[in-house]
Amino acid sequence: MPYNPGDDVVLVQRGPSPGGAGGAYRAFGETLRGLKQTFQRLTEGTKTIQYPEEKVPVYPRFRGRHKLHRFEDTGLEKCVGCSLCAAACPVDCIRVVADENTPENRVSAGERYAAVYEINMSRCIFCGYCEIACPFDAITLGHDYELSDYNRSDLIFTKEMLMAEPLDRTPLRTAGE
């Protein structure tokens, strides 16, 4: 017995069929509007930045790779190994092992210094809390963002690496730029 839909049949209301002037506008108007952008940009020339040969300048408050600082006059490290940065770090990527300064081996200005200072860059989220927590302004976040490497363990930055200036300076955006 063939299927008899009976009362299940629902009539579909369709819109008016396209055509005429309205249809033509819909077909070409939007395309021309898009092409307007294209022609405008054509006159400007290329804007591609040839990274890594060229780099985007960063803003002064950009938070990139950390830097540990020394006193300019005495050359002593500012860091006293207090570990407050490690306490503030939300991802637990800082490890500090302190040791005691001796008259023969004076590293920092205080009683203690950081014998080990490591930041695991693969884990760091660059929130800057360490900088805020530091009571001696010993750690700041710099402008370098080129931190990729071939090996995870190479991303654990030691104190020597954090003390050293980066090889290439990241360009900084000038005022008003």
Added chain:
Amino acid sequence: MPRPEINWITFSIDGREVKAPENAMLVDAAKYGDVEIPVFCYEPKLGQPVGACRMCLVEIEGIPKLQTGCSTPVKDGMVVHTQTERVHDAQRAVVEFLLINHPLDCPVCDKGGECPLQDITYGWGPGTSRYIEPKRHFVKPLELSPLIAIDRERCILCYRCVRFSQEISEDYQLILNERGAHSFVATFDGHPYVAPFTGNIVELCPVGALISRSYRFRARPWDIEGAGTVCTLCPSQCNVDLTVRDDRVLRVSARDNDEVDDGWLCDKGRFAFQHIHVDERITEPLMRQDGKLVPVDWDTALTAAAQALGEAGPRAAAIADGETTNEEAFLLQRLFRERLDCGNLSARPGGDLPLPLARGLADPALQATVPDLEFAHAVLLLDCDPIDDAPIFDLRLRKGVRRRDMNLVVASARPTALDANATTVLRHAPGTAEALLVALDAALSDDRGNLGGAASAAGSSAQAVQDLLEDLTSAGGDIVILYSERLFGGPRGPQAAEALLNVANRLNLTGEGAGLLEIPIGANGRGVREAGFAATHGPGFAPVANPGLATHGIAEALAEGQLSTLYLLHTDPLRHMSDGELWERALSSAQTVIAHESLMTETVATHADIVFPGEAYAEKEGTLVHPDGRVQRLRRAIGHPTPFNRHPGSGVRAGWQVISDLAKLLGLDFGVFAGSMASQQLFAAVPFFNGLTLDEIGGRGVRWPAREAARLAFGETSREPVALDVPPAAAVPSEDALRVGTFRPLWSSKEVDVSPILQYARPTQVVELSPVDAERFGVADGDKVEVGVNGTQVQGAAKLRHAVPEGTVFVAEGLSDASSSLFNYGTVQLRRLGGSAEESPINPIIGMPAIGESPFNPPRHELRESPPGTAPRMNE
């Protein structure tokens, strides 16, 4: 004095009705109503409050001025306010006042993050400071002792450390020098603060003024994890909290348990943790090849050991020392009894007691608890010195005498540290404690004949014994006898045990608050025996079909070649057994010596053929039994060490695992795959542990004598006094021969020997003699002398002590070199060898630094201004 009754009263605090014990200090009573009153100087452990810091000021209705909450006892109906403006003003003023001279070097200070001064400043302080004048400056930090650094700028003068030194450890060395703002903590004579309990002041200090030198700058509170366990370095088995960072133990602090340690630790327990991470640790199995110990893998070592044991069979023997856990001892005795059919097991250096006596001494009714030492009417200290044998008992006895009016009665051969606190002191001849017990027994049973004979055999007099008994029994019936396992050493051990049980019986020590308390020689001596590791009995004092040889017998049989294989479980017989020469021969003639040891000692290096690396206590899991019957749990705090660059499991393995692997190779499967399974087997096998679970033991431990299972296992025992014979009289000193006694210094242990910070305390041989004898022999203090008899000689530095009785010398035993474990009690000749020998300037045994040149800078008072950042540092 029996324990005081607690009377509950109601008082009002901040508008709330709170029930609290009457006469508790307000600070404590407030906690019953969840009210916190900040304190600095108040510490209930230190006894009477002093009210020095004024931080705890509260308002009490009816009293016009603010009162110190720490020194005001709570009364019924008292109305107290802690949240009024007046109180807040006072608290803010006190914090501001304390911070006037407190340097703001929290980032550098080790206390930062766990500092009560920080916490209270945040919670109750004013938030800002109005003080702009220069602060007080001191030279910082100074060495207060080889263990402790003091930073006097940070001190808030709460007196806690000084009170500890004056009232708890009673070494009377720390004082506050000068007055007012110039006050500072120092030792009274400027010498280093060296005593057996100094480390506690580090924990007591509410600021960073007293800092442990071993923990200085090692970690901050957020870097570390705490792990609770039990210290196994002496029989006191104090509950400790290990500070762990990066899988290394950095610090040991007390985990207060009033029933065990009262919240104190000795310096050995606190600083000898360093032995866990030293180069001397054995981290992999070793075997002797061509006369040298070379690393091998576990399979090789286990197979070799199994072969040696299997071949030996009943000709094997095993010795365990105190730090062995119950489980290790239990499994090893199962292996020996069930597989090798061998009962040559011994954990008692002095030899095992016959089963009825061992059982009688372990009778739950006769067991005193540690708090009983404090609350008893009288305590008899029988020929032992807690400061050397179980130091934390020393503090407990001092507390009893000072605060509970306990009568301390000392009967010992060697002068003890507690003599000054005792009501009566009886000096008997070395090695005659049994004669003294017989005399006491005779005095108690009015046997005049025996009394006179036994008293003179002990080198004392009947009258002295009568006086001692009078002082012991006059105050009341709660009497505790504290004795050492050394009492049972030697051939007359069983008779001594009989005499002790007789005295206990006649004094009726079965009641609550009275009893016997034995200090075993090994840290877990009691547990090892109860787990069945003894020649005369199996687990839970079960009789055994064929008893084996005891310690001395094992040595003789090894020397004569009747035994072939020896298993040493955490023990060093050359150092700790009484007959060193015999053991030297025994170890040399043994075919195979298997050493299960954590540190490379002299004995292991020269005599061991197969070495299993042992665990340090921070790595162990298992159970221990405290001298008073408390079953305690060792918890693992750190992982097992593994040699560098090797896979896990190739290094140290758990003791239960090694023994059960060994058993498996010998064809006996214990079915133990985890430490807890070994514990379960033990609890099932020992009748009085039945039903015990690791959960029930928990962090505080469970005293098995107080459990129902103990009553079922022992039943109602009654014991009739037996007739005792008078032991042979003590040797009589003559013109050229002196009586000799031995003692084992607290610091004589392999852990102290390898801990870098405790090197100053490492004991050297001393010959203690009275000044009268010294004059007779022409010996001055510090002279090098030699004592000896029959060709056995010991050399050491003479030390003159007025308390040593005339005609007697005492020499230390258990030292790594110059061991005196050679003398049985008798007489020796003394000879002066030359001028003062090289000796450590500090003598930790007596607790007082020697007067003279000190290698440590004595703290000098220098009040001066120094610009920040240029203050001289330590070692400068």
